[in-house]
Amino acid sequence: MRKKRFLSIMVIFSVICLFQVGGAVAKTQFLTIVTGGTAGTFYAVGTMFADTFNKTLKGSGYKWSAQSSGGSLENLEMIRSKETQLAFAGCAPTNFAYEGLQKFEGKAVKNIRYITAMWPEFVQIVVRKDSGINSWDDLKGKKVAVGPPAGGGTFYGPIILKALANLTFDDIKPEYLSYGDSAQALQNRLISAFYGAGGIPTSAVTQAFASRVDVDILGITQERFANLKETAPFFFRGTIPKGTYPGQEADIKTAAMKCSFMARPEVSEDIVYKMLEALYDKQLKTLQGQHHSLTFLSVPQAIIGLAGAPLHAGAVKFYKEHGLTIPANLIPPEMK
DSSP, rough: OOOHHHHHHHOOOOOOOOHHHHHHHHEEEEEEEEOOOOSHHHHHHHHHHHHHHHHTTTSSEEEEEEEEEEHHHHHHHHHHHTOEEEEEEHHHHHHHHTTTGGTTTOOOOOOOOOOOEEEEOOOOEEEEEEGTTOOOOGGSSSSSOOOOOTTTTHHHHHHHHHHHHHHOOGGSEEEEEHHHHHHHHHTTTTTTTEEEESSSSSSHHHHHTSSSSEEOOOOHHHHHHHHHHHHOOOOOEEETTTTTTTTOOOOOEEEEEEEEEEEETOOHHHHHHHHHHIIIIIIIIHTTTGGGGGOOOOOGGGTTTTOSSOBBBBHHHHHHHOOOOOOOGGGGGGGO
């Protein structure tokens, strides 16, 4: 009898424990960061961010993961459709998405909230040295990988080509490939060049420089850059230092633009604040040692280059507490 009673108590205790564990699991909220192709900077850093948040904010009730994607344009669409909570994207397409301009005309994405500006993305057109491409004009008629269909290349590419060489996608033979596939296609001589804009070093560009095929990156002269700047003011002058890539023996003058980390407004103000604490107050030096792009991150630079969309409420709180003055255009409507 006692044995039966003991077994009954143990069964009841086990059931209670299961319910408690189940309740704890049910309360865990999962946050996905959509990034870019697996050979790009977005994906590499997104994975680092997710690992950092999971370790530093253990016990917060949240778990983070990084997911590869087609890049900025796809990520903005995923924010719009609420398929993701967090995303990386270039500041320029984010600006246009929020304002409903260019590709986003008539379909503005209003549920964007910046968390922080990040590193500059450098314009990198990687060319085979044996392809006959020595200048931007020489891209005419060549097979050029411009990134995946929903990536930043389809947004920036036409702007860059028009300003620098008076070319359009009709003047080249565009191939819509991920960065990793682009590097492989270049090595196999299936294309002559590829668009690989990103934080430096970009994995796919490193892969191309380390391959058996001799490659280079097209530089941008000051005169051509002036044309680009007039067309697209969000670009600024950038330099890829020599030694960034295997065998790169000289600095490369090019153009760059900021990228950003963003969230939907529904993401908890408290958790966004804690994510910024983890990034800037606790783990910044560790992260900067993991990827060169993150050496550009700092609190004073965190809102420089952001345009169009406002900050997340949790970011406003964090930056105010760290002494930054928040411009009126970056205050979200829910805080007004």
